[in-house]
Amino acid sequence: MSKRAVIVGSGVFGVTAAIELRGRGWDVILLDQGAAPHPKATSNDLNRVIRADYGQDDFYIDLGLEAIAGWERWNETWPAPAYHPDGFLLLSKNGLEPGTFEGDSYRKLLERGVPVQVLEPAEVRARFPVWTPDDYAVAYFNPRAGWAEADAALARLVDLAAEAGADVRGAAAVGSLLEAGGRVRGVQLSGGGRVEADVTVVAAGPWTPRLLPWLKDVMWPSGQPILYFRPERPDEYRAPRFSPWAADLANTGWYGIAGLADGRVKIAHHGVGAPVDPGADDLVVDGATERVFRRFLRDHLPGLADAEVAGSRVCVYCDTWDGDFWIDHDPARAGLVVATGGSGHGFKFAPVLGAIIADVVEGRANRWAHRFAWRPRSGRRTEHARSLASLGTGEIAS
Secondary structure, eight states, X not given: OOOEEEEEOOXXXXXXXXXXXXXXXXXXXXXXXXXXXXXXXXXXXXXXXXXXXXXXXHHHHHHHHHHHHHHHHHHHHSSSOOEEOOOEEEEXXXXXXXTSHHHHHHHXXXXXXXXXXXXXXXXXXXXSTTOOOXXXXXXXXXXXXXXXXXXXXXXXXXXXXXXXXXXXXXXXXXXXXXXXXXXXXXXXXXXXXXXXXXXXXXXXXXXXXXXXXXXXXXXXXXXXXXXXXXXXXXXXXXXXXOOOEXXXXXXXXXXXXOOOTTOOEXXXXXXXXXXXOTTOSOOEEOHHHHHHHHHHHHHHOGGGTTOEEEEEEXXXXXXXXXXXXXXXXXXXXXXXXXXXXXXXXXXXXXXXXXXXXXXXXXXXXXXXXXXXXXXXXXXXXXOTTOOOOOOSSOOEEO
8 A cells, every 4th residue: 555745845855755755656745835846946046056066075075976977867868958067167265275165175076086177367267268367376177067957957857746646736835734643644735625644744945944833943044145147248158168166165155157048147145145034025136235246246257247137036045054954754743754954055966865855754774864864953054165254235135
């Protein structure tokens, strides 16, 4: 007799879990409060960097390389490739010394056979001519990296879940858990009705602590500003003359991606962010933040400094206290599994997340799951690439 799982949230955690559990014979109902995939989901952006550059963190480096292999397999089988292996340029003000994010990433990747290449500023300028790299002591280029069309990939995964037999339901907002006999037995919908299941998987991203308020001390939503600029000469911002990049990332938070068919260039900040309501309709990147972006561009990518802003977005992370994902059974509520906490770096792991979550649901051993287990808070940390720098503006206006 098959078991039933209800999964709350059709972002990258929820949809990959749905596909994997269907493949293991589970009946799966995948719910989302809006369309599936939800337009405000953290996963549902135009593009995302795909990398295994993780400083000293061997765990995420190895998981990242496994995920990249998964993206490459998806490219072979999907109707159109969503992953573009255009490489990743990392510029460093402090060189590649041990203890720096770039230096540690460079050495760890070399140890794994990744042919990363050291570039002096003059070489950066010659190879990627839109850059003014004089503020950086050195850079390296990682050819086993790139970017993914995040919105297209997520839409494809939702289609695959439906094709696999998952019951995908949009406009199905969850109001509360159904609990009976000391066990979670499904969810109560806000609009009335209930969905019963053997296992309830909450993969609601930044909405998770609202639905499960006992988690507010270990995870919370934060908003990160993104601006899309339209260059006058878009061909200068396409591979191989331009690639995804990070500029002294762990210290500054600056990164960007190009490659979109319409020529837009994404400039973003992976930093402290701002407390936000993930469901608010009035989240915008404010004018003060745009001016900070333009100052950065004027110094480093001057061809974009006066370019038209062709879109903006507040990317709402579900941050955990330590930057690690949260994938485990709730020890106080039988029948409930939490799978969330991407902390701004979860999307790239889409090809491996489903199996991790499904193994946790089924109680199977998984070599990765221990890092994401239920844990008490002890301070505040982030992943190695995440800057603790603030832009010094409101960053988010509402």
